[in-house]
Amino acid sequence: MCRIISALFAGVLVIGAAPSLEAHAFLDHASPAVGSSVTAPPPLVTLWFTQDLEPAFSSVTVTSEAGQRVDLGNARILPGSPAEMQIGLKPLPPGTYLVSWHVVSVDTHPTEGTFTFEVGSG
Amino acid sequence: MRPTFHDWRRAQFALAAVLMITQINNALAHGFAGERFFPATILTDDPFVADEMSLPEVSLNPPGPDGSQQTDILIDLSKRITPDTDFTISNEWRRLRAPGVPSVGGLGPLQTGAQYQLFVNGPHQALGLLGLNVTWGHTGRATVGAPDFTTLSPTFDFGKGFGDIPRSLTFLRPFAITGNLGFDFPTQATTTGVPNPNNFNYGFAFEYSFPYIQCCVKDIGLRPPFSQLIPLVEVAFTTPISRASANQTTGTIQPGIIWAGPYFQIGAEAIIPANRLTGHGYGGVVQLHFYLDDIFPRSIGRPISEWW
Numbered sequence: 001m002c003r004i005i006s007a008l009f010a011g012v013l014v015i016g017a018a019p020s021l022e023a024h025a026f027l028d029h030a031s032p033a034v035g036s037s038v039t040a041p042p043p044l045v046t047l048w049f050t051q052d053l054e055p056a057f058s059s060v061t062v063t064s065e066a067g068q069r070v071d072l073g074n075a076r077i078l079p080g081s082p083a084e085m086q087i088g089l090k091p092l093p094p095g096t097y098l099v100s101w102h103v104v105s106v107d108t109h110p111t112e113g114t115f116t117f118e119v120g121s122g
Numbered sequence: 123m124r125p126t127f128h129d130w131r132r133a134q135f136a137l138a139a140v141l142m143i144t145q146i147n148n149a150l151a152h153g154f155a156g157e158r159f160f161p162a163t164i165l166t167d168d169p170f171v172a173d174e175m176s177l178p179e180v181s182l183n184p185p186g187p188d189g190s191q192q193t194d195i196l197i198d199l200s201k202r203i204t205p206d207t208d209f210t211i212s213n214e215w216r217r218l219r220a221p222g223v224p225s226v227g228g229l230g231p232l233q234t235g236a237q238y239q240l241f242v243n244g245p246h247q248a249l250g251l252l253g254l255n256v257t258w259g260h261t262g263r264a265t266v267g268a269p270d271f272t273t274l275s276p277t278f279d280f281g282k283g284f285g286d287i288p289r290s291l292t293f294l295r296p297f298a299i300t301g302n303l304g305f306d307f308p309t310q311a312t313t314t315g316v317p318n319p320n321n322f323n324y325g326f327a328f329e330y331s332f333p334y335i336q337c338c339v340k341d342i343g344l345r346p347p348f349s350q351l352i353p354l355v356e357v358a359f360t361t362p363i364s365r366a367s368a369n370q371t372t373g374t375i376q377p378g379i380i381w382a383g384p385y386f387q388i389g390a391e392a393i394i395p396a397n398r399l400t401g402h403g404y405g406g407v408v409q410l411h412f413y414l415d416d417i418f419p420r421s422i423g424r425p426i427s428e429w430w
Binding site: 023024026027029030033034035036050051107108109111112113114115116 | 154156157159244289292333336337338339340341384385413415416419420
């Protein structure tokens with residue numbers, strides 16, 4: 001029994017430590033932060049993911065409460081930082097904004113998500 | 123006109139894009155519905171087809187009404203055949219200890235299943251799955267409770283995340299529920315004079331997803347491993363509906379927590395008998411569960427229909 005448990009534990013360590021493995025890309029954090037309130041209108045939204053992204057199939061949009069696009073349509077994955085995606089924003093008046101992202105990790109797993117941030121009257 | 127180098131490059135890029143799109147459309151595996159990730163639960167069946175494996179799941183069950191106590195070591199595999207169908211196979215080694223008699227050990231019955239993903243609704247974070255599980259007779263050791271008859275168990279499994287409720291209800295949105303409704307139909311009415319009842323099975327998992335808080339509700343500063351935790355309470359009951367006297371319902375309540383990483387998850391739950399007929403005292407279960415589609419995304423982690 002001890003041998004079986006040791007083998008399983010070793011297997012977990014090997015899988016967990018293998019650098020070449022890939023998986024679904026989850027949002028690790030964002031700027032502006034998920035659900036946050038900022039006083040100054042941010043010039044861009046930056047998303048950091050847990051896995052490297054496939055640029056051709058990853059996108060992000062930002063919309064106002066009225067559903068109008070307020071991003072510049074220039075979403076890009078930064079050179080040298082394949083798990084980081086940015087998009088520029090138009091000057092934002094106070095309000096709540098919805099960030100919607102759809103990404104594909106480099107192993108072809110798709111994931112998506114949405115969150116809001118608020119720009120105060122500051 | 124002969125194709126130029128750039129034409130070839132364009133053609134190669136287009137072919138690569140087509141191949142990529144083909145793979146992406148079929149690559150969605152384990153428990154996603156839109157932005158909601160559902161972990162594999164321990165007590166109740168998952169409402170999604172998957173390429174996953176529990177290796178192992180170890181349970182120390184609470185003592186039964188007669189004082190006997192059972193320990194199980196289970197292995198379970200789910201493998202997609204197509205993007206919407208999979209089969210499951212599982213077996214467990216059991217050790218049974220009863221007061222006043224030597225303990226016995228042996229394999230339980232072989233269990234197999236076939237499942238079909240009925241629907242996945244991303245915007246409403248909803249999943250539905252139909253399954254037929256079979257517990258095979260004469261495939262385990264009778265002294266540890268393996269039956270001498272086969273049982274057919276049709277099931278409907280569902281999942282629902284509450285991320286689609288108004289965003290103003292901030293800290294209710296991470297909630298999700300999954301559930302199973304099913305029946306057991308033994309193919310043999312009695313065993314040595316003891317009736318084998320038809321059963322109604324029902325179970326639910328109530329989950330509160332820290333990953334969902336972080337990704338989609340509010341960044342409250344959680345970082346791994348805490349941002350990957352999903353506390354949950356599972357309940358499951360079995361009620362005989364034929365060939366049994368009234369009030370024979372048994373079940374357990376299992377509060378616990380799951381940590382979900384990129385390639386595997388680890389879960390632990392307490393096992394609390396729901397009534398005296400089920401047992402008394404407490405037990406526990408731990409599970410190590412691998413996501414084969416993430417570990418082997420280009421080979422055995424894909425549906426079998428996409429291997430060629």
